[in-house]
Amino acid sequence: MPSVTLPPFPSDVPTHPLLVVDYALIKANDQNEIDKLWKAATELGFWYLKNHEVDPNEMFDMGVETMNMPMSEKMKFEQGDDGMSFGYKASGANAVDETGALDTVEFINIAKDDAIAYPKAVRRSYPAATNARMESTITPFVRKSTEVNMVLMEVFNDRLGLPKGTLAQRHTAEEFSGSEARCIKNPPKPQGMTEEQRAIGAHTDFGSLSFLHNRLGGLQVLVPGTEKWQYIKPIPGHAICNLGDAMALFSGGVLRSNMHRVVTPPGDQAKHERWSLVFFTRPGNSAVLRALIEDSPLIAAAVKKSDDPAKYETGSTSFEWFSRRIKNQRINNRTGPETWQASRGTEHQPAAI
Numbered sequence: 001m002p003s004v005t006l007p008p009f010p011s012d013v014p015t016h017p018l019l020v021v022d023y024a025l026i027k028a029n030d031q032n033e034i035d036k037l038w039k040a041a042t043e044l045g046f047w048y049l050k051n052h053e054v055d056p057n058e059m060f061d062m063g064v065e066t067m068n069m070p071m072s073e074k075m076k077f078e079q080g081d082d083g084m085s086f087g088y089k090a091s092g093a094n095a096v097d098e099t100g101a102l103d104t105v106e107f108i109n110i111a112k113d114d115a116i117a118y119p120k121a122v123r124r125s126y127p128a129a130t131n132a133r134m135e136s137t138i139t140p141f142v143r144k145s146t147e148v149n150m151v152l153m154e155v156f157n158d159r160l161g162l163p164k165g166t167l168a169q170r171h172t173a174e175e176f177s178g179s180e181a182r183c184i185k186n187p188p189k190p191q192g193m194t195e196e197q198r199a200i201g202a203h204t205d206f207g208s209l210s211f212l213h214n215r216l217g218g219l220q221v222l223v224p225g226t227e228k229w230q231y232i233k234p235i236p237g238h239a240i241c242n243l244g245d246a247m248a249l250f251s252g253g254v255l256r257s258n259m260h261r262v263v264t265p266p267g268d269q270a271k272h273e274r275w276s277l278v279f280f281t282r283p284g285n286s287a288v289l290r291a292l293i294e295d296s297p298l299i300a301a302a303v304k305k306s307d308d309p310a311k312y313e314t315g316s317t318s319f320e321w322f323s324r325r326i327k328n329q330r331i332n333n334r335t336g337p338e339t340w341q342a343s344r345g346t347e348h349q350p351a352a353i
């Protein structure tokens with residue numbers, strides 16, 4: 001990471017508070033903490049996680065080393081336009097809204113399947129600087145992040161009233177999935193630019209659980225029932241966790257996959273590169289995305305009282321859902337606003353940008 005001291009999040013910029021969940025207490029089966037996690041997951045779908053045992057620093061180093069490679073090298077590993085996420089994504093390769101405005105982030109996505117099988121490349125190959133960090137840094141990060149997400153998932157499984165292991169069965173280490181580690185770089189705001197830029201457009205996450213580490217502001221959520229985007233303030237040592245579409249669908253909407261986006265960091269922070277790191281746990285490729293109504297009375301009741309029960313029968317596997325969303329974000333695939341619409345997930349306010 002750059003060794004410069006980063007300016008603090010400005011004190012005059014409003015932020016949206018999140019509940020703080022203590023991972024150590026969740027592991028100890030503390031009922032108060034489990035209640036707090038449940039409240040966060042069902043109301044906003046975002047929370048801070050502390051005592052999570054994951055140190056992101058070496059992954060950030062991996063990100064710097066990878067992004068510092070020549071563009072011609074990185075482009076050999078670009079994710080392409082066919083709906084595959086793994087590999088390098090150049091800045092400006094994705095749309096951020098229905099007008100086709102471009103994103104400003106570059107990132108490297110490493111498949112959990114490749115991290116676990118290394119040195120075999122089972123899904124794809126990666127730039128040399130990424131490979132050089134695979135065994136020492138990426139594979140341990142993927143394993144630890146998976147473990148944390150699976151502990152949280154078991155809590156949701158039980159609170160949803162699902163038979164033990166129902167969600168875990170859909171997220172095994174063995175089955176190929178869209179699970180991946182992502183290190184993101186957003187450049188400083190160009191001199192003279194006054195407008196707020198969208199680094200990553202409004203979206204819900206595609207998979208089950210996202211486990212995010214960031215240092216500068218820029219992440220914003222659209223709080224349910226409001227039309228206003230609000231910053232989430234990074235807190236040192238606290239990860240930010242959120243639920244994705246797959247969990248909203250499996251749970252019949254009991255769990256929330258909330259809209260979020262990334263914009264230029266506020267105030268003086270805008271002058272700095274913004275680095276963030278995410279581990280996405282996503283269902284196995286063959287998992288069908290639908291409400292598990294046969295397995296839980298709570299889920300069955302939620303679907304029954306929904307104004308649109310059909311939306312919980314997507315008819316789509318996790319692989320299909322994920323590929324569709326990735327593919328239709330790619331600017332090269334854009335034909336018009338319909339391409340953006342085709343990239344959408346379970347967004348509650350699809351028109352919001």
Ligand SMILES: O=C(O)CCC(=O)C(=O)O
Binds near residue numbers: 184205212276277
């Ligand atoms: O960089 C961030 O803070 C969030 C990134 C994000 O939402 C994503 O990659 O899905």
Ligand SMILES: [Fe+2]
Binds near residue numbers: 203205210260
């Ligand atoms: Fe996201």
